Amino acid sequence: DIQMTQSPSSLSAFVGDRVTITCRASQGISDDLAWYQQKPGKAPKRLIYFASRLQTGVPSRFSGSGSGTEFTLTISSLQPEDFATYYCLQHNGYPFTFGGGTKVEIK
Amino acid sequence: EVQLVESGGGLVQPGGSLRVSCAASAFTFGEYWMTWVRQAPGKGLEWVANINQDGGEKHYADSVTGRFLISRDNTKNSLYLQMNSLRVEDTAVYFCARRYYDILTGWHTDFDYWGQGTLVTVSS
Numbered sequence: 001d002i003q004m005t006q007s008p009s010s011l012s013a014f015v016g017d018r019v020t021i022t023c024r025a026s027q028g029i030s031d032d033l034a035w036y037q038q039k040p041g042k043a044p045k046r047l048i049y050f051a052s053r054l055q056t057g058v059p060s061r062f063s064g065s066g067s068g069t070e071f072t073l074t075i076s077s078l079q080p081e082d083f084a085t086y087y088c089l090q091h092n093g094y095p096f097t098f099g100g101g102t103k104v105e106i107k
Numbered sequence: 108e109v110q111l112v113e114s115g116g117g118l119v120q121p122g123g124s125l126r127v128s129c130a131a132s133a134f135t136f137g138e139y140w141m142t143w144v145r146q147a148p149g150k151g152l153e154w155v156a157n158i159n160q161d162g163g164e165k166h167y168a169d170s171v172t173g174r175f176l177i178s179r180d181n182t183k184n185s186l187y188l189q190m191n192s193l194r195v196e197d198t199a200v201y202f203c204a205r206r207y208y209d210i211l212t213g214w215h216t217d218f219d220y221w222g223q224g225t226l227v228t229v230s231s
Contacts (some may be wrong), residue, residue, distance in 0.1 A: 001169075034217035036152075043202055043221035044152065050209075082166070087152050091123075091217050094166045097152040101187075 001027055002090050012107040019075040019093045028068045030094035035064055035073045039084045044102075048073065048081055049052025078104070109133045109220045123193050126147050129186040129203030137181035138163075138205035141216040143188050145199035146224075153199075154193050156188065157206070159208030171197075193229045200224040 003026040013019050023033065031051035036044035046055045048064035051071055061076040076083055081104055088099040112142040115127040129141075155167045156177040165177050176189040186203050204218035 016146075019231055032216065038152075044218075045221075046217070046219055049207065049219070089152075089154075091219055094157075095168050097159070098152040098154065099150045 001095055002029060002093055002097055004049050004088055004090055004099040005095050006102055008102060009100060010103040010105065011103045013078050014081055014107045015078055017078045017107075019078050019082075019104060021073045021088075023066075023071045023073075023088035025069045025071070025090055025092075027099055029090045032090055032092035033064075033066070034089045034091070035062075036087045036089065037082075038087065043077050044087065053094045075104075082105075087095045110207065111220055111222035112223070113201065113203055113222045113225035116201065116227045118160070118228045118230065120157075120192055120231050121193060121195055121229055123229075124191045125193065125227060126187055126189045126198050127227065131184045131186065131205070132206070134225070136179075136184040137223055139208060140204055141177075141179060141186045142204050142218060143177060143186075144202045144221075145197075147199045150199075155201070158186070178188055178219065183198070190227070195229050198227060198229045200226050 006023045007022050033051045035048040038044045047058050047062050052064045063074050065072050073082050085101050085103045110132045112130045119125045140159050142157045145153050145155050158177045164178050174192045179189045202221050202224045204221045206215040207219035
């Protein structure tokens with residue numbers, strides 16, 4: 001199975017800060033990685049697919065990069081509505097696996 | 108707009124069975140792979156199962172293999188998850204989701220649309 005190690009598990013940041021979240025795959029997964037945002041009591045919302053493609057309607061302050069085993073989600077200027085939990089997902093091989101999540105909280 | 112609406116969750120005793128459903132609308136259901144993802148209370152997301160367009164190809168997480176069965180009825184635009192031999196650790200919100208189809212590559216990839224989820228509680 002492909003393990004996805006996501007870090008950090010939580011972070012505190014100010015509005016306006018630049019935030020970076022990382023996912024490492026236990027083996028190469030090309031660009032078969034997506035990022036999701038989830039708010040309490042809600043379904044996950046797709047932000048990034050194919051590692052770096054921005055989902056239609058998602059603000060451009062979100063960006064994704066990486067290929068192979070190292071991937072990054074960056075929020076260039078954190079906004080109040082961005083406080084949520086973020087997950088990466090690899091769909092390169094079965095079983096599909098999610099990272100453990102990163103909870104982004106207000107500082 | 109694409110909609111996925113889950114139903115059928117509830118309280119069931121350990122060892123019992125339950126079937127949850129997902130009603131799809133506003134897209135050609137029979138052209139897409141579909142999936143179930145679950146989330147235990149206060150925990151992260153866990154992929155459960157995928158099914159291809161005609162139901163002939165299915166994949167399961169090790170944690171549910173042999174106990175859960177994913178199926179679909181394209182005439183009813185519906186996805187199902189039959190859960191047998193339920194355990195306390197199966198307690199979770201169960202989300203259905205559509206796998207994205209990338210026109211350029213012809214691949215079905217990650218999950219672009221999600222339902223709101225249905226809660227399954229396994230407890231005596």
